[in-house]
Amino acid sequence: MKAALMYGPNDIRVEETDKPLCPKDGLILKIMSVGLCGSDIRNLTTDSRKGNYPFIYGHEIVGFVDEIGEEQIKYKVGDRLFLFPGTYCMECDECISGHSENCSNTAVAKLAGTGGFAQYVAVSGEKIRRGGIYDIPDDVSFDAASLGEPLTSVFACLENVKVGYPDTLVIIGAGPIGCFMAQLAKIRGAQKVIMIDINEKRLEMAKQFGIDITVNSSDEDPIEAIKTLTGGKGAAKVISATPVNATQTQSIHMVKKGGLVVFFGGVPKGSMTELDCNLIHYNNIWIKGHFGASYSQSKRAFQLAISPAFPTEKFVTHILPLDKINEGIQLTKTGEAIKVVLHPWD
Template sequence: MKMKAAMMYGPSDIRVEMVEKPACPKDGLILKIMAVGLCGSDIRNLTCDSRKGKYPFIYGHEIVGIVDEIGPEETKYKVGDRLFLFPGTYCMECDDCISGHSENCTNVEKGIAGTGGFAQYVAVPARKIELGGIYEIPEDVSFEAASLGEPLTSVYACEENVGVGYPDTLVIIGAGPIGCFMAQLAKIRGAQKIIMIDINDIRLKMAKDFGVDDTINSAKEDPIEAVKKLTNGLGADKVISANPSNAAQAQSIFMVKKGGLVVFFGGVPKGSLTELDTNYIHYNNIWIKGHFGASYIQSKRAYELAISDAFPTEKFITHKLSLSRINEGIELTRTGEAIKVVLLPQED
């Protein structure tokens, strides 16, 4: 049986074509993908030589759908179940997992339902079912809303880990989907003032809908001076650099107050180095933390928040497109016209 899939053949060479539907594992299942989010990391992977010539390949990890088929040895789920797949798959046995930081799992099993979402079906092996990170979707929750549970996980983990809350003044550098998630969640957690920095006026304007109090276009004014002005010369309590910019990381330490915390959330190009004024960091008692991923516990909490009334998930989805329009979705996201694009594979 054939299915549609967005196949990557090289940098920015994505073709939607008919391929073989995956076979159902004897002790696993086939998920019919009803919605899959287009993530910033997907776009980065799709537009560079991310697989070093090993093509074709199917990306996509913000996966939700309906169980379409189960293997004869699968007993946990049944045909028709509505499921969310958290892409992380952790062993829960190594020192990191036991310490509560499964996001740092030494034996992380990559590729187990962590890709393959830009298609109409995906196979879920027994190992993924065994290790967890699969959550059921209530009948009254849309697949599109449930798909946003994945991008919220790392945001949730970050703000929980660094204690964003009352009465913080928070600076977020990067008004993309993740930055907007950051702002909305920070307001829910009690942050009193949120300042968003970007170079795109369209995105900065949209960010106002997600709890942002003040915006700064760093292409038009000095963002460090602007932050100082908005904070009575003190700087923010916390600064989160949520974009792939070395320059943003270098500037961030000058936006935080003495004794404040800077978080490097957005990954910069591999091999690039950020030049930091460590003397300034030293004498101003500035803390710097890197953040990546989320533990199983945090992924479950974030998913539950995403599908609850407490979080305006649907407001983030600016575009719902068929899988065949994936290249259009990439461009909408890159230009800043879209906050979040969700692809609907079954509408093709």
Template sequence: MKAMVLYGPKDIRYEEVDKPVCGDNDVLLQIKAIGLCGSDIRTITYGHYKVKYPQIIGHEITGQVAETGKNVKKFKAGDRLYVSPVVPCHECKACRLGYEELCENLTVIGTEIQGDYAEYMLLEEKVLKNGVVLSIPDELEYEQAVITEPLSSVYACQENCSITLGDTVAIIGMGPIGCLHTALAKIRGAKAVIAIEQSEERLNKSKEFGADYLINSSKEDPVAKVREITGGWGAEKVISACPSTDAQNQAISMACKKGTVIFFGGVPKGKLTNIDTNIIHYNTLTLIGHYGYSNLQARKAFSLITSGRLDAKKFVTHVLPLKEIEKAVELTRSGEAIKVVLKP
């Protein structure tokens, strides 16, 4: 089969590899659509400490069952599936406390085991037993179902920080994650969403997802502008959804008294954010770090898409062959694309 294989930072090759062999307890999945994630781009560019090279990466997964092992009863050839890449053990202390995303033995497809940058991938018994594998309705395209993975993390974030009716939400970064945050905040009842972004193209696109106010942070002070929009009060919820220490610092200053600040986007390793903790102290802010999602939150995100409450189709701006991944990366980095979906 053809696959995109990562041999190390900035060394990814489209080549022929062995097709996985389906065991008695496994499912062989023919990949139909792959979401290009910002974390994939970082892994391609800088590597990842958990990846053992060579590795087939990719973790936003949809496909059709090509073959099932003799002991598999739940799925059959032809089934259309969405596969969550996050596979908790359900046995460690974190899992027992309900923090599956913080599982001490977490397996992530595309990191520790083969991902979906290929024509086929194997869903091993552990994935089928402990992960989330969901049937895609016939009326939903694979390209739309792919959005479930990033939406799962966005959903978990907003559920955990309780974005609700009447909130003003400021979101820094209007990549695919920021746009999903915008759409979901409106679904949850946010009074207003303030979109903050340096790319004029991405900023303008954010209006399609429900942004009420646009701030180009390369042209004006985003903190001052948020204060102006809110009559000096600030935003009830502020989400830093980009890999920037400056954004994290600004987020603290945008929040209202008793507000909540969420650090959603990770920053480059070794980078430290210089925060005036007196702002947190005297305004009694809540500061939350966010990573991942539970199995239940993944299922809820999927239902938002299958029910039509969230229009996943709007987020997919480009569909390209897998072998054109370099073009896909450039489209994403330039801000021209919101979400690129790849097809083997």
């Protein structure tokens, strides 16, 4: 089969490799669309495997069943499936407490995490039994269904922090995730959504997702801009959706007294964010970290992604063959693309 193999940082080669064997209690999924995620790009451009190469990334996987094992009875050849990368044991303390996204059973959590930048992926029987595989209706495109994965964490975040009317919400970062957040915030009833970024092209593209005001932080002080736009009070909620420590530092200066700040974007490992703790203390600012989604949230996010209420066609700006994965990475990094979806069979 054809696959995009990573041999090191920025060394991604599309070449022929062995098709995976079908597990006797599992299946082989023929991948029709796979989204290019920001975390994929971070992994592909750094020494993410610490020398353990080659490796196939890609986790926003949709396709149809190409082959089933002799002991597999749940699915049949031809079924259209969305493969959620998270898998939860539902037995550990984290799962039982309602935070299955933090499942401490690492063996279970890694059952279906990656391997999507290829024409086929094997799905084990244990993954099928544990769940996280959803049927794609016949009238929904594979490209649209692939957005079910990146939407999941956004869906969970906005639900967990109760974004809604009459919130003024500030989103720092106009990448795909920031755009998802803006659109979903409006669906949830946020009164005003303000987007901050340093890339004017990204900000212009983001305006179609219900954003009321954009702020280019390379042209003006974003903290002062938010204070001005909110009559000096600050926003009800601020989400830092970038991989940059500086935006986390800025975010607590943009939120109102008693407001909520969310650290959504992962920053470089080992890096430290400088915070004004007196400001946090005396202004009663709440800070929440966000990662992942529960099983319930992943299913509902997928249902939203394939529904008419969510304009998937606006988010997918580039559809490229797998051979052009490196072009897709550059389009995303420069801000020319909102969401790149790769087709392994084109």
